[in-house]
Amino acid sequence: MTSVVLGVSAGIAVYKSCELLRLFTESGHDVRVVPTRDALRFVGEPTWAALSGNPVTTEVWESVHEVPHVRIGQHADLVVVAPATADVLARAAHGLANDLLTNTLLTARCPVVFAPAMHTEMWEHPATRANVATLRERGAIVLDPAVGRLTGADSGPGRLPDPAEIFEVCRRVLAGRPADLAGRHVVISAGGTREAIDPVRFIGNRSSGLQGYALARTAVARGAEVTLVSANVALPDPAGAKVVRVESARALRDAVLAAADHADAVVMAAAVADFRPVRASDTKIKKSAAEPDPIRLAKNPDVLAELGEVRRERRAAESGPYPRVIAGFAAETDDVLANGRAKLERKGCDLLVVNQVGEGLAFGTPDNAAVVLLAGGGSVEVPRGPKEDLADVVWDLVAERLA
Numbered sequence: 001m002t003s004v005v006l007g008v009s010a011g012i013a014v015y016k017s018c019e020l021l022r023l024f025t026e027s028g029h030d031v032r033v034v035p036t037r038d039a040l041r042f043v044g045e046p047t048w049a050a051l052s053g054n055p056v057t058t059e060v061w062e063s064v065h066e067v068p069h070v071r072i073g074q075h076a077d078l079v080v081v082a083p084a085t086a087d088v089l090a091r092a093a094h095g096l097a098n099d100l101l102t103n104t105l106l107t108a109r110c111p112v113v114f115a116p117a118m119h120t121e122m123w124e125h126p127a128t129r130a131n132v133a134t135l136r137e138r139g140a141i142v143l144d145p146a147v148g149r150l151t152g153a154d155s156g157p158g159r160l161p162d163p164a165e166i167f168e169v170c171r172r173v174l175a176g177r178p179a180d181l182a183g184r185h186v187v188i189s190a191g192g193t194r195e196a197i198d199p200v201r202f203i204g205n206r207s208s209g210l211q212g213y214a215l216a217r218t219a220v221a222r223g224a225e226v227t228l229v230s231a232n233v234a235l236p237d238p239a240g241a242k243v244v245r246v247e248s249a250r251a252l253r254d255a256v257l258a259a260a261d262h263a264d265a266v267v268m269a270a271a272v273a274d275f276r277p278v279r280a281s282d283t284k285i286k287k288s289a290a291e292p293d294p295i296r297l298a299k300n301p302d303v304l305a306e307l308g309e310v311r312r313e314r315r316a317a318e319s320g321p322y323p324r325v326i327a328g329f330a331a332e333t334d335d336v337l338a339n340g341r342a343k344l345e346r347k348g349c350d351l352l353v354v355n356q357v358g359e360g361l362a363f364g365t366p367d368n369a370a371v372v373l374l375a376g377g378g379s380v381e382v383p384r385g386p387k388e389d390l391a392d393v394v395w396d397l398v399a400e401r402l403a
């Protein structure tokens, strides 16, 4: 049984951590909750003790014969601090040891995940930025908070991510992948674009966004800073990723190119419409029209090809950095490998994940099977399995190329 320490500090989001605790215990983890003194003002000791089935203390002065200030950290397989306040981040960054939680953080040699939650001003304060940078440099995974409504009427970055999504990151960290993307910025596109026909209708596709979101989640768990350009996806935001929402191919192009400017890698998992109606009607097209007008289509930009093109130009002109790794996805129905190899070369990317679609494969399913084609020859076969496993193979290949 894996041993998890759930540190909780004094933020209003503490109530959401009861849900996180449940997710850990129900999936068979032994959880020791270590609150700060003030966290107990929000949710009391009996709740944590009952939900975890373990004793709960905030101080190093209880059960001293068991040396809890050293033991708990030493025996943990994972420490997750959620919510992590500005105060606890500061104390952790500076190595203070004035309660059981900070002692535990100093003695833990396992992976540590912080899920900060606080007001935007506190999150953006230079002191907090510096503390977060220090913790990340030392190998901790510090999730960027979610953006949305805060305690009062205001909103902005500072919300605790969805507990189920924090749990997913922790699950991936516990799966033992290295934090080999720490300090890297990766951009992922996910979902499927929509091209307006009129205010109520569009041309779309069947992409659910599951593969792109799995890529985001696994990259966060491996320490990356993640920008997720999300096209029409009905899934909860992955914890720790910066989500940019777009609708059309052209909006996706602008968002991806802007983020790619300071990225180490871009993975284009979105299904981008190749064509759009030349003109979207401003008003709803009525069926009363005697003869419907045919919809004329125009070509959309090919974002993946453009990324490759810009990189080639910048390299030739030695004008600034551009993503060192560019990866695409290709869904094919026939001649899968030959079409994939031709596409890899045509689009000038480093990796192309090719999957066969049809018969329940790929779209909207939790599983995927694929072949990753490598520029310069060679390929890696990924057997049918969870989309997270395929995502991790992609990150293995990306990390290798960035090293």
Ligand code: CTP
Pocket (backbone or CB within 6 Å): 249, 268, 269, 270, 271, 272, 273, 274, 300, 301, 302, 303, 304, 305, 327, 328, 329, 330, 331, 343
């Ligand atoms: N792609 C893109 N911009 C487009 C179309 C596709 O960036 N306008 C990207 C996708 O995100 C994916 C890769 O290109 O990573 C391959 O997409 P796919 O639809 O398979 O390729 P197409 O270029 O549409 O080729 P074809 O229609 O010949 O299959």
